[in-house]
Amino acid sequence: MKSIESLSYDELLLTFKTILRSNNLKFTAQREAILRTLYDHPDHFTPENLYLLVKQKYPELNTGITTVYRTLNLLEENKLATSLSFGTQGKKFELSNKPHHDHMICEECGVIVEFEDPNIEDLQQKIAKKHNFKLTDHLMQLYGICEACQQKQ
Ligand SMILES: [Zn+2]
Ligand SMILES: [Zn+2]
Incomplete structure (x- = not known):
């Protein structure tokens, strides 16, 4: 597995676009906003928390919670994000580009x-x-x- 720790945002974006294409998904402003928010906030997010932050930062995009869920799962499947389980409360995600x-x-x-x-x-x-x-x-x-x-x- 190639380490993505040193990827710049542009490289990360390029990888993301390739992943979307190979899954027959369109690259949209909403999906980019999700990636950008994860990149700008090196934190651990539940899908709900990330959804709220994306909405707050990019209110004009009207990003849906389903898009946030799907994008997070896609990022995780392709090793660009990792998730941590915390009991019955669900999962928290972070980008894998952190040290x-x-x-x-x-x-x-x-x-x-x-x-x-x-x-x-x-x-x-x-x-x-x-x-x-x-x-x-x-x-x-x-x-x-x-x-x-x-x-x-
Ligand atoms: Zn962490
Ligand atoms: Zn506590």
Whole structure:
């Protein structure tokens, strides 16, 4: 899998257009607005949250929630976005162009904390080596209760 971490917005857009074409989908201003919003906000979005932000930023486009759902799934299928599950509340998406990081996810409120630890990264390499396993990628998701939610309990 080719890393997309270093893609500029224009390169990302080009890849997106290719994906749309190979899925017989039209490149539209609405779909671009979704990609652009994800790119401008390196955050984790539920489809609903992203929909609201796209509407707020590009009110003239009248982007529908169905388009947001479809576009997110398309981006994920083609590795341009990754999703994190948080319990019964659903999924949060982010573009895959961010530098590598891992996640802690609050089971109460769904808040996501990003972290990166060189020791953990190192240890994974060591374990993989021990098993003659060539690592290509990993996804670490730790579940728990965030600080704010602990204080409410
Ligand atoms: Zn919480
Ligand atoms: Zn993240």
